[in-house]
Amino acid sequence: MSIKYFFLVSRxxxxxxCKWYTTLSPKQKQSTIxxxxxxxxxxxxxxxxxxxxxxxxxxxxxxxxLFFIAAIGLDDNELVMLEIIHxxxxxLDRFFGNVCELDLIFNFQRAYFVLDEMIMxxxxxxxxxxxxxxxxxxxxxTEALENAERGWxxxxxxxxxxxxxxxxxxxxxxxxx
Numbered sequence: 001m002s003i004k005y006f007f008l009v010s011r012x013x014x015x016x017x018c019k020w021y022t023t024l025s026p027k028q029k030q031s032t033i034x035x036x037x038x039x040x041x042x043x044x045x046x047x048x049x050x051x052x053x054x055x056x057x058x059x060x061x062x063x064x065x066l067f068f069i070a071a072i073g074l075d076d077n078e079l080v081m082l083e084i085i086h087x088x089x090x091x092l093d094r095f096f097g098n099v100c101e102l103d104l105i106f107n108f109q110r111a112y113f114v115l116d117e118m119i120m121x122x123x124x125x126x127x128x129x130x131x132x133x134x135x136x137x138x139x140x141x142t143e144a145l146e147n148a149e150r151g152w153x154x155x156x157x158x159x160x161x162x163x164x165x166x167x168x169x170x171x172x173x174x175x176x177x
Contacts, residue, residue: 017108
């Protein structure tokens with residue numbers, strides 16, 4: 001199965017995560033994101049989760065306020081792609097503890113890391129949730145060790161809250177989910 005692209009879009013049409021596995025110009029990428037997002041957002045909940053678009057099949061699934069969208073070849077199995085999307089959401093849920101859109105906004109690098117652990121060069125590589133979560137734990141340990149060596153310590157919640165225009169209490173609640 002060759003995956004052409006994978007991205008997350010909010011209900012409002014904002015792009016939250018985007019990963020390309022084929023080479024396109026920036027203009028083509030923007031056009032594809034805009035067109036596919038509009039197609040997916042305009043569909044009714046009871047409609048099929050597969051759309052033929054250009055030279056590929058677009059497979060999407062909605063979880064809470066996010067649409068997980070991927071494109072695969074015309075000969076590839078749509079149900080397998082739906083299962084890959086579901087597995088990705090399960091890993092994110094397990095890591096963040098009931099993942100929400102804010103988790104992906106403030107921890108986008110971890111969302112990309114999970115995606116990179118599962119899909120490499122457009123091919124599904126790792127199906128084990130435990131293995132992916134173990135790699136995430138190792139990454140967190142390494143990052144904490146490097147931050148301690150640099151003397152950075154914990155992050156300043158007040159500074160982050162000010163830049164995000166949130167109160168510290170709201171930020172703590174968002175991170176504790």
